[in-house]
Amino acid sequence: LLLPDDIRPQDAAAVLLKGLTAWALLFEVRPLQAGETILVWAPVGGVGSLLVPWAASLGARVIAVTSTEAKAEKARALGASDVIIGYEGVADKVKELTGGRGVDVAYDSVGRISAEESLNSLRPAGWFVTYGNASGPVEPIPPGRLAQGGSLVMTRPTLFHFIPDADSLARGASLLFSALKSGTINADIGQRFPLSEAAKAHEAIESGTTTGATVLVP
Structure with missing residues (x-):
């Protein structure tokens, strides 16, 4: 992978892995569309802090879930439209914020303790994207639970399945570096x-x- 002349090596080192993860989540796993509403857990973490502003720049409404007011302030600064503080009753608050509809996609890096709230926050046919296990791995979820929730879709992506060759890596890196150069995201x-x-x-x-x-x- 060759760095563009206007990308500093230190910035690339800081952002490459988590930035490619954010790229895969937004563009490859389930391409995000303008006007959609998403739920992002841990919005000021490594991937979350890139996911929030990048999704907002694509025209999505971002509802963030975090643990403290200080982190909530940072999430708002990153581009979150709404922030839920605390991990209890998240789905009920999401439904209030969306007029009972739910979100199109839930991006969940927390894992075990948040999975059920993520599922309950989705609209019918919504996507549960579980990509991290900060609280431990997600318990097995039977297919019937997805049907019961409204024909939900669940996926557990791994970045390297989306960059199997040099061309796909270059494609992802190109979008990442463009977002970095434009100021959409920062290192x-x-x-x-x-x-x-x-x-x-x-x-x-x-x-x-x-x-x-x-x-x-x-």
Whole structure:
């Protein structure tokens, strides 16, 4: 993969993996359409912080779910139209915000504790995209549960299934770098460490004191 001349290597390092994940979710797994409403869990996390502004730029209404008011403020700044604080009663709040309809797609990186709320937040024939397990893996969901919820669709995508060759990787990277150059998304580098201090970088991440991306520089 060749970087465009106007993309800084540090920005590419900070955004490439999570940015390609966001690209796959929005353009490949289930292409998002302007005017649709989506639910995004963990909107200020690694992937979520790219998913929210990118989806908003495509014309989607973004309802975000997060845990604190501070994170809610950041989610709004990223482009979320509405923010739900707390993980209880999410589906009821989503239905209130959508006039009882539900969302078209739920992007869920939380996993076990949020799956049922995601399913209950969907409109008929809506998509449950579970792409992370922050709270543990999702419990098995029988097909009948999807039928009961309104002919729902569930998928558990893995990025590398969507970039099986150089052409697909280049296609995804092209859209990602375009979004980065336009300011739709940003690399959000919170801290940089010399490569010789890689151990310190790991310690900082493990301590939970870092913000944004952590980049090692030569």
